[in-house]
């Protein structure tokens with residue numbers, strides 16, 4: 001399970017009257033070993049309120065098709081589509097201006113997923129393969145099309161855009177593609193800068 005609260009108190013027993021023995025942070029993964037009412041005992045520390053735990057598998061399964069995207073993330077361009085914030089493990093250079101970014105906006109329901117995929121890229125020593133960050137949230141239509149881009153939901157990211165233009169083969173490193181795919185993202189072969197947390201759209 002994954003912690004959804006920004007800070008989650010861990011208590012010595014199931015109930016708010018028991019003492020706080022430690023705290024978990026948003027995005028941390030824990031294993032539930034016992035449940036009692038609305039409380040879960042997590043290894044290795046203690047008891048937490050179950051309402052602040054979300055299933056990792058459900059978070060990682062990307063929706064398929066427009067109806068499923070809307071059911072999971074709402075309408076494109078909604079307030080939620082840009083309300084999420086993710087702290088990057090290290091700064092990235094912006095693709096459209098000479099500046100760096102260390103915190104990016106995304107759909108509020110995608111915070112944990114983007115944090116996990118960027119964290120995995122960094123932890124595996126692949127961070128240098130991201131030469132530029134070219135954006136997540138952008139309420140626009142698809143390149144060369146009329147339907148809303150998955151960027152309009154804040155569920156897609158563009159990387160290394162200058163060498164991965166729409167309609168080219170691009171040079172996206174397969175190791176980066178593999179990490180995104182492991183986290184449920186789809187890499188678009190005809191738009192190689194683009195990774196989206198949705199398929200069939």
Ligand SMILES: [Zn+2]
Pocket residue numbers: 151156157158193194195
């Ligand atoms: Zn894109």
